[in-house]
Amino acid sequence: MRKSSSFTKVVCLAGPMVCAASVFGAETVWLSSLDLTKMTSGWSVPKVDLGVVGKPISIDGKQFARGVGTHAKSKMRLDLGGAGKRFFAQVGLDDSTEGHGSVEFLVTGDGKVLWRSGLIAGRQPARSLDVDITGVRILGLRVTDGNDGTGYDHADWAEAGFVMQDSASLPVPLPPLEPFGPKAKNFALEFEVGDDNRLYQHALGAGSANEPPQRFDEAYPQWGDGYVWEPALQVAHADGNTSTTLLYDSVTRTNEGPARELLRIKLRDPAYPFEVTLCFRAHDERDLVEQWVEIKHRESGPVKFERMASSALLLSPTNLHLTHFFGDWGKEMQPTTEFLTPGTKVLDSKLGVRAHQFRNPSFILSLDDASSETTGRVLAGSLAWSGSFQCAFDHNGRSVRALCGLNPFASSYLLAAGETFTTPRMIWVWSNQGLGNMSRKFHAWARDFGLRDGHSTRAVLLNNWYATGFDFDFSRIVGLYDPAREIGAELLLLDDGWFGNKYPRVNDQAGLGDWQPNRKRLPEGLASLAAAAGKRGLKFGIWLEPEMVNPKSELFERHPNWVIAQPKRELEFQRNQLVLDLTRPEVQQFEWRVIQDILSVPGVSYAKWDCNRYLTQPGSSWLAPDRQSHLWIDYVHALYSLMDKTAQSFPKTELMLCAGGGGRVDYAALQYFHEFWPSDNTDPLVRLPMQWDYSYFFPPMAIVSHVTHSDSLPMHFACAVAMSANFGLDLDLVKLSVEDEAICAGAVAAYKQVRDVVHFGDLYRLENPHDSPRCALNFVNTNRSQAVMFVFQMRDSQALPVRPQGLDPVKRYAVRQLNPAPARPALLQEAKSFTGEELMRDGIVPNCGRAMEACVIHLSP
Numbered sequence: 111m112r113k114s115s116s117f118t119k120v121v122c123l124a125g126p127m128v129c130a131a132s133v134f135g136a137e138t139v140w141l142s143s144l145d146l147t148k149m150t151s152g153w154s155v156p157k158v159d160l161g162v163v164g165k166p167i168s169i170d171g172k173q174f175a176r177g178v179g180t181h182a183k184s185k186m187r188l189d190l191g192g193a194g195k196r197f198f199a200q201v202g203l204d205d206s207t208e209g210h211g212s213v214e215f216l217v218t219g220d221g222k223v224l225w226r227s228g229l230i231a232g233r234q235p236a237r238s239l240d241v242d243i244t245g246v247r248i249l250g251l252r253v254t255d256g257n258d259g260t261g262y263d264h265a266d267w268a269e270a271g272f273v274m275q276d277s278a279s280l281p282v283p284l285p286p287l288e289p290f291g292p293k294a295k296n297f298a299l300e301f302e303v304g305d306d307n308r309l310y311q312h313a314l315g316a317g318s319a320n321e322p323p324q325r326f327d328e329a330y331p332q333w334g335d336g337y338v339w340e341p342a343l344q345v346a347h348a349d350g351n352t353s354t355t356l357l358y359d360s361v362t363r364t365n366e367g368p369a370r371e372l373l374r375i376k377l378r379d380p381a382y383p384f385e386v387t388l389c390f391r392a393h394d395e396r397d398l399v400e401q402w403v404e405i406k407h408r409e410s411g412p413v414k415f416e417r418m419a420s421s422a423l424l425l426s427p428t429n430l431h432l433t434h435f436f437g438d439w440g441k442e443m444q445p446t447t448e449f450l451t452p453g454t455k456v457l458d459s460k461l462g463v464r465a466h467q468f469r470n471p472s473f474i475l476s477l478d479d480a481s482s483e484t485t486g487r488v489l490a491g492s493l494a495w496s497g498s499f500q501c502a503f504d505h506n507g508r509s510v511r512a513l514c515g516l517n518p519f520a521s522s523y524l525l526a527a528g529e530t531f532t533t534p535r536m537i538w539v540w541s542n543q544g545l546g547n548m549s550r551k552f553h554a555w556a557r558d559f560g561l562r563d564g565h566s567t568r569a570v571l572l573n574n575w576y577a578t579g580f581d582f583d584f585s586r587i588v589g590l591y592d593p594a595r596e597i598g599a600e601l602l603l604l605d606d607g608w609f610g611n612k613y614p615r616v617n618d619q620a621g622l623g624d625w626q627p628n629r630k631r632l633p634e635g636l637a638s639l640a641a642a643a644g645k646r647g648l649k650f651g652i653w654l655e656p657e658m659v660n661p662k663s664e665l666f667e668r669h670p671n672w673v674i675a676q677p678k679r680e681l682e683f684q685r686n687q688l689v690l691d692l693t694r695p696e697v698q699q700f701e702w703r704v705i706q707d708i709l710s711v712p713g714v715s716y717a718k719w720d721c722n723r724y725l726t727q728p729g730s731s732w733l734a735p736d737r738q739s740h741l742w743i744d745y746v747h748a749l750y751s752l753m754d755k756t757a758q759s760f761p762k763t764e765l766m767l768c769a770g771g772g773g774r775v776d777y778a779a780l781q782y783f784h785e786f787w788p789s790d791n792t793d794p795l796v797r798l799p800m801q802w803d804y805s806y807f808f809p810p811m812a813i814v815s816h817v818t819h820s821d822s823l824p825m826h827f828a829c830a831v832a833m834s835a836n837f838g839l840d841l842d843l844v845k846l847s848v849e850d851e852a853i854c855a856g857a858v859a860a861y862k863q864v865r866d867v868v869h870f871g872d873l874y875r876l877e878n879p880h881d882s883p884r885c886a887l888n889f890v891n892t893n894r895s896q897a898v899m900f901v902f903q904m905r906d907s908q909a910l911p912v913r914p915q916g917l918d919p920v921k922r923y924a925v926r927q928l929n930p931a932p933a934r935p936a937l938l939q940e941a942k943s944f945t946g947e948e949l950m951r952d953g954i955v956p957n958c959g960r961a962m963e964a965c966v967i968h969l970s971p
């Protein structure tokens with residue numbers, strides 16, 4: 111250990127603060143002689159040759175004439191330009207703490223820890239360090255709080271100095287690198303550039319950073335150069351090198367509109383003309399961040415991507431629970447919640463098309479054990495991608511990384527020089543107050559940005575699918591018009607079965623691909639059906655499935671090579687159909703023409719875009735042999751271009767997204783659609799939990815819910831369930847009993863009365879259908895003047911009061927039941943008026959206690 115008494119010479123080089131001494135022939139620079147304004151301190155400011163409280167430095171009774179007194183958490187970065195030899199000091203807690211406090215001192219070189227003191231408590235002797243810093247460019251000095259908070263953490267770097275090489279420049283204190291990142295009102299992601307120039311993320315939920323970042327903290331980890339966990343990026347460069355190194359380059363911030371900021375962090379590989387930009391769009395009020403990645407290069411040939419995640423978010427693993435949603439046809443969105451343990455949990459789809467049949471790419475991470483509707487820190491994630499996806503939660507024992515994006519499985523992708531690859535968007539929504547607050551923010555964002563025309567009212571439609579199936583003709587459909595109008599419907603949607611002549615679509619075995627109206631069924635085509643609807647004041651909509659073909663079709667006879675199939679393999683069918691290869695330009699033109707022709711028919715103002723199979727034989731006769739794996743990605747991009755053209759060219763046409771039910775429900779497709787068909791299962795008892803679970807991510811105005819013939823269940827109950835989302839009917843109105851007709855007509859009228867509250871209001875989920883005999887929820891409009899509450903009795907139980915939420919405590923609301931079920935007593939509080947506070951405190955006693963009874967209550971001035 112050098113002492114000041116060993117100096118032979120002291121020189122002052124550049125002003126009073128910068129002094130160097132020659133020790134054994136080499137230049138020594140005292141830390142206290144450098145610009146300490148660049149050192150951070152958790153309290154007060156660092157002091158020259160004094161403890162942080164301004165008294166002489168004293169550690170365990172021993173005084174030091176020289177040094178720096180600071181306070182945890184403290185950091186300093188110095189540029190040594192590789193010219194340092196040694197750094198030495200005696201460190202400890204200053205005696206001014208009177209025995210309190212605990213800290214740890216660390217010395218890092220270019221991001222690597224060179225020396226750490228271990229935990230030091232008050233009244234412990236100073237610890238000596240003498241560290242070899244040969245070749246180090248950036249030296250870091252850090253004092254942590256010992257992981258017990260910063261109270262009394264007066265930390266002394268006593269007798270601290272550098273031995274530099276002969277005639278080396280002085281160490282240059284660098285400005286502290288402040289964490290930065292996208293920031294919304296209550297939600298921020300914190301990044302930090304390390305001394306090795308890599309970009310690091312501070313794990314969400316981990317408390318404030320103490321330790322210097324380490325490789326497993328990398329913000330967007332790359333494969334092949336030191337990172338050994340699940341990477342976000344894996345590429346083979348044009349010269350075959352399978353490693354990538356990404357160093358920080360720059361950051362830009364753009365104000366995109368009120369409370370909306372785009373942050374772009376550019377990273378570069380120092381050895382290749384290869385750059386990656388991490389993009390974040392923060393929506394301040396919504397605590398929502400959209401995240402994606404843009405990658406480009408100028409290498410001598412194509413770069414091969416094996417994986418390129420949209421997001422590689424780091425979270426603290428403490429108490430981290432994951433809720434995800436699995437299912438199948440007719441059983442969509444079944445939730446399961448699990449505690450994440452070390453290892454990798456993967457949610458994925460390898461289906462390519464109708465990719466969400468078994469899993470939705472939306473999930474919830476709860477940071478405080480299992481969260482509730484009103485408590486807990488929760489982060490919802492939803493990947494905007496309609497193809498094969500992967501959300502992997504890689505728990506390495508210290509942190510959890512959520513890697514979300516395209517499924518890397520069998521999907522390597524060649525990117526030519528000069529092209530940019532943009533990953534799908536990942537959407538993150540944060541709440542400090544549980545799931546309800548999270549969903550309300552998600553819904554508000556969706557109305558503004560996630561859905562088409564999110565601020566316009568959706569029509570009440572009558573569909574014919576459950577009423578007629580494939581068995582209809584012109585007069586059968588027109589026969590539904592008058593009853594539809596009388597019951598209050600606004601639109602008639604004609605489903606599958608209206609097309610095909612050589613191979614008529616009279617069942618699901620033939621006709622897909624031949625989109626000419628069937629001359630026998632509809633001799634005058636679609637226009638006359640639409641006109642007949644128009645005459646009665648009804649709008650008209652049509653079903654289509656443009657991506658598919660039946661082998662029994664004229665289209666397949668003409669173009670057998672247009673389908674996605676593997677050569678030398680027997681064709682595999684689902685619902686007797688095959689997927690058209692949208693990567694092929696002729697198929698793109700064909701599908702676009704089909705859509706244009708159908709939606710241009712006068713009077714057609716609505717369409718249901720269906721998709722009833724997934725990929726099992728992923729081969730394209732269009733793509734080159736070395737690009738077969740592009741199919742998964744190129745198909746979806748071509749699909750979006752088709753959807754985009756449709757939305758642009760038919761701005762007034764309302765569109766429903768459907769894939770044999772909820773096989774395609776994500777925010778990439780939904781930006782072109784007004785709503786989605788969540789499931790072919792319309793049993794209200796199944797729909798209640800399903801709609802509840804979809805509503806974590808999607809606003810009820812987008813969740814289509816139709817009343818169908820469900821003989822075993824009372825019509826009143828079924829209507830109430832549909833009214834709590836985007837209401838419609840799918841009934842043979844001609845055959846409806848007088849009683850049911852009255853109930854349906856009452857439901858339509860009641861729904862229209864509160865439709866805007868349901869569509870545009872805030873949703874409060876009150877009683878969960880998964881774990882209670884009844885389900886309850888309420889919506890409140892924006893100015894809190896009106897609310898509507900739904901109570902669904904699933905099993906018999908006592909009719910206890912239901913407490914609405916979100917009302918204005920001081921406003922008065924009159925209680926009125928809408929469309930009451932026949933022969934049930936009126937509500938106890940019917941027509942009485944209460945303050946919001948009273949209603950939220952005392953609740954409303956519903957007049958339903960028996961299974962399959964429901965009650966819809968309007969609260970208005």
Ligand code: DGJ
Nearest residue numbers: 575605606720770771790
């Ligand atoms: C599947 C959809 O989910 C149904 O609603 C219906 O449109 C059928 N396809 C028609 O084939």
